[in-house]
Amino acid sequence: MSTRPINAAAISPWAPLRHKIFRMLWIASVVSNIGTWMHEVGAGWLMTSLSPTPLMVALVQAATSAPVFLLALPAGALADIVDRRRYLIASQIWMLFAAGTLGVLTLAGITTAPILLVFTFALGIGTAMMMPAWGAILPELVQRPELPAAIGLNTIGMNVSRSVGPALAGLIVAAAGSGVVFILNALSFLAVIAALLKWQRTPKQSELPAERVIGAIRAGLRYARHSPELRAVLTRGAAFFVFASASWALLPLIVRQELKRGPSTYGLFLACLGIGAIGGALLLPRLLARLSRDRIVAGATGLYSIAMLALAHSGNVFAAGVAMLLTGVAWICVVSSLMTAAQTSLPGWVRARGLALFWVVFTGGMAAGSAIWGQVASWIGIPYALTVSAAGALLGIAATWKYRIGRHDTDDRSPSVHWPTPTPTEEVESDRGPVMVTVEYRIDLSRAAEFSSLMQEVRRIRRRDGAFMWELFSDTEQPDRMVECFMVESWLEHLRQHERATVADREVTEKARSFHLGSEPPKVTHMVAALN
Template identity: 50%
Template sequence: MWTPLRQPVFRALWTASAVSSVGTWMHDVGAAWLMTSLSPSPFLIALMQAASSLPFFLLALPAGALADVVDRRKMILWTQGWMLIVATLLGFLTLANITTPWILLVLTFALSLGSSMNMPVWQAVTPELVEKEELPQAITLSGIVVNLSRSIGPALAGIIIAQAGTGAVFLLNAASFVGVIIVVYQWRRTPQKSGLPTERFIGAVQAGIRYVRYAPTFQSVLIRTSAYILFASALFALLPLLGRRELKLDAFGYGMILGFWGIGGLAGAFILPKLREQFSIDKLVAGSSVLMGIMLLALGTVRNFYVVCALMLLVGIASLSCMVSFSVSAQTAVPTWVRARALSVQLLVFQGCMTLGSLLWGAVAQRTSITVALTSAGVGLIVGVALTARYRLRCAEKLDLRSSLHWDQPTNVFEPCPNDGPVLISLEYRIDPANAEEFTKAMQALSQIRRRDGAIRWGLYQDLSDPGRFVETQIVESWAEHKRQFERVTNSDRLIEERVRAFHIGEKPPKVSQMIYSKYTDGQGLRQPCG
């Protein structure tokens, strides 16, 4: 599990993120505790979670697009600097007794803006720092950071709040960003080079959406993630209220509950590698989700502090197992060129369900009781496991998403400008008419790849006068986007292409034609070359 720490840059970033994560959990406890002091409304308290989650829902996809087209190192520096400023402002306002419920919500929202811009690029950087076979261990180590900080941060926050107030907690969180900024500033990242122009922002967003739309393996990850978070969010939203109103705890006692949650997650990080050897990732997620649902049912009725602490240990194990599994599945289901955008969509789904769930369970608790809200969420989580079982996560681990670079570039008379287009690409196949139906079915899998990697339109046509002649067509919005398709096709895609080509009976490979939309000519019927 510790092998990724042999990589110096990963080790430095992991250490800095551990310190920053402690500060984040201290801040979360301080903010939640301050809100319960400023307002007794369950809805406002649940709105804190919504204020933290909503920016991810709004900005995750744009942040992912930026992370795929700009220097990721610089983007991390900017986002960390923004969070440093906001946390410092909130700290000073709280020390001056100026903070109100709405100021706290606004600055929580602002801090989450920085985090929502930072998280996609941070996740996309991890595969750059370790080998592919070390990625599950690297993500588990990140889970250790989260849960270790969840163990330490809340307890420290409880002590500091009792001694110096919540303002001091906010300022310490601000200081924790400094370490990350220093480490990232010193990192000499080697950017990936390409002979093609950088994708435009709007085009990058569209490419990310198009990829997710036609990537069923990644869609399975999103469905399983949403089914878990929508109901598990009840605990995130209502735990402050459970601690203060139902268990009558002070800040230190509430921090202890979160600390046991973190200890459970830390234990889960050591248990998880053994579980992965014994069970498939689908069985692991299903079992952990059911365990989380049972814990919600228990927390809905138990009001003994020590029993709640014991339950939170199991919550930590279940939540870490699910979140690490979802993260590994997402990262192994997408190639490098679109990784930040795809992960940002997962983050959007995660935070969107967190926001919706927080509002839902907060409203349920206000109209009924915390017991009803947690019990309903527990039942929903268990039922969700059965309803989403057919969406498999294991498929993502079997994909080889390295660029195959096996396409041959046809000989062209001239090279169009990168932004010229649209481009029409056609491939002509010779198929035995007796195999036409099977060929058509095989082409449907290929059509998803074409659309996923850049085609805005795709079609397969059969010649009425020659039933053995099939023509595949696709339209790509620009010449540059078509050239990017050559780099985007993966080894797993190549296997699907080979299954399709096996139906081709011609002596030569399928004929490929590239045609570009004609806007103007040189007066002799020939299109002028670029430049």
């Protein structure tokens, strides 16, 4: 199968904006993200007056990012269980309330350092709850070939917000104080709520009861474990983010200590980063027309490493600014490619959970990497720390090259509804189990090895979608008889397997069934534990 998503290559980077709901949500998200970055500046500045110690100032950032790392997976599970539109509206209302209350308390002069941390943590919880669901709705807003462009636009929006938000916050804090910044952040969530209310989403239909949160988390982790495509994305992402975090973490110190400049230069570099990201988004469709996603990620990682080296050893503002432009180009090419590969590897029933794992890798890699490279810089200096991280990013390409992404971009992950629902003679209680399913094949012995190899793909599908045991048996008395056997924890979970089957899964199982000899299809048997 070709690794190039041919259809996506011809799509304009701005094509998703033709869809009204996507356009409204994108504009609203940019406004909201600007408010979020304004809050970070306002909260950090306020803490310097409430409790001006390095620990307390650092805790403001920790209160923002820790909930994303800790709560993303439960949030993803919830987003796959409930209606995502209503879920997103609820998360926005939560953040509006948290930011608005903090703003009122600050304007009233009541805010203390603990209060600031508590409400910042509350906003972090809202962000953690929102992010997996926000990514999961993208395929509902645009056509599948437009998905890379939509992800690129979201990344552009984040970088534009990162550039504009802090600059606006600095001006507002200087003129009116942090309380006004918090109020404006609260108002920014109204834009997203209004856009979501305009979206008339068609809810998913299912005759089965919704999953429970703990079971949904387990199902998400199981899917990731048995999905080579998603594992590849997470592995490549971890190898990149840990090393790429060095330039983000050390940039303020580069400006202050290496270049001997102030906050205006820091803002200029963030602007260069945003401009580079826009350029990268415009360039990416042309790259997709010529290169596989694997090569784009590898090439962009190489460019990012070169930019880190230039940033480390430039010695002047102009060269460092050019390095930040290249950083923006490389960053959006890698992040957009990884996110697109994650999106296309996930069916709808588990999409938010899979994206939550991506965000865990992202935030965990960036946080851990920032701590690591900050410590390394204190030992050997900032330029050498960036040099080591650049070398590490290049080594990461080689170390993870076998984990290929984008090979299944064209696979259809929509529900196939091809697996007939079992019809027991008596009603089976939904929680009864375990359930054992057998599928009997008659195989040409000359093709037995080929059949066994293909059944490994079937094994991954069964395990990924709910089976805790799978095996392929051969009959010692009838060598041409082979039996697939797998077990699921309950009757309800097996019925969910039927709903989870995708068009791509059907193609694999049909290949397996093509090996079966005889006019009748393979015999399928369902057995439920007699003793519970």
